[in-house]
Amino acid sequence: MDLHVGDLLQISCPATPARVVEKSSTYLVVEWPWWTVDPLAQGASWNGCVAITIDPSSYDWERELFSTEPAPAQLNPGDICRIGIPPTIVRVLSVDTFDQPLETGYLPRPRRLVTVLPANQPVDVESEDQGYSLDPDDGIPITFEPVSPRD
Structure with a gap:
């Protein structure tokens, strides 16, 4: 899919x-169910796990797109969730x-990154660290559906 700055999308996984x-x-x-460890990576390593932000008072909370079923409060190490x-x-x-x-420590290595921000959050043009980056080609079954063309 051809994506452009300003596009509004509905994403889901x-x-x-x-x-x-x-x-x-x-x-x-x-344990991340979609990527595998890159055995040839020399500049980065990855342990097969991803941290999901669960604290609503955390700055990162506003950027988190992934969620679990059941909710994190009901989960403990060793549990299986979705x-x-x-x-x-x-x-x-x-x-x-x-x-x-990019050499990230996991496969597939990203050739394209799309940074998105939930549409209900204001864009801060001064911020260099805003949004959530996704690789639309990495095997995570995320759908990207256009809602409207870019402004």
Whole structure:
């Protein structure tokens, strides 16, 4: 899909089983069901897990797109949950492509990153760290459906 800055999209990802590895008051760490460790990575390593923000008072909470079923409060390490993205309207903040795929420690290596922000949150043009970056080509079954063309 051809994506552009300013596009409004509805994104979603079906809930997929994952095992809870760790839980804190701020994050829930799960074994990521979609990527694999990159055995040839030299500049980055990855342990197969991803932390999901669960603290509404955290700055990162506003950027988190993934959620779990059941809710994090009901989960403990070792539990199996389902992780996905409920239908969410987002605005595309940036689209970055790379001549050489990024070395991230996981496979597939990203060739394109799309940074999105829930449409109900204001865009801060001064912020360099706003939004949530997704690789639309990484095998996570995220759907990107246009809601309207860019402004």
